[in-house]
Amino acid sequence: MTLTFVDHLMRWFHLLFALVWIGHNYANFVKTPRFKPFNAETSEQARTADLTARMQLEHGTFRYASIVVWCSGMGMLWYRGWLVDSFTLNGPHAVIGMGAWIGTLMLLNLWLIMWPHQKKVLGFVPAPLEERERCSRITFLASRTNTILSIPLLFFMAAGGHGLQLFM
């Protein structure tokens, strides 16, 4: 095991666990932008309405965040003149290119598979109970697929800048 490999492993773990940690913090920040003291007198109906509003805000934020992530990634590749070489996996650009491909798949998965089903599960769009049950499995699998894809994505993101030696 070379030091380059260990260094890359640390970089990968650094990114991955930073996302787990701060991702949870941001999720809380989006769902609870202001402190709201618990009030036992709040009606069940008001609580449900509040929860739905928070979920809409949360889901909207992370969906549009995905577009910012993808566009800024494309912007960086374009600025460096690597866009075509990355997506055609040409030479050393194949490292970040693989990351770009995985990220693109994740974005498409989120917007085209997960979201159309998720909005029925969460009740943002009315749907019969059976349809909501069917959609819940699809949403779960699409979401977990993105979790799986994020592991190699972060590996290639971490390798893009300094881990090229690992591939030689």
Add this chain to the structure above:
Amino acid sequence: MKLPHDSVAGTLLAGIALTLVLYMVVRALI
């Protein structure tokens, strides 16, 4: 049907296995 997605260990193992496979693909391309 049970998939790797259905457990935490399965999800993580699938992610690591995919990383290894793609790493070898990229290594072969460079």
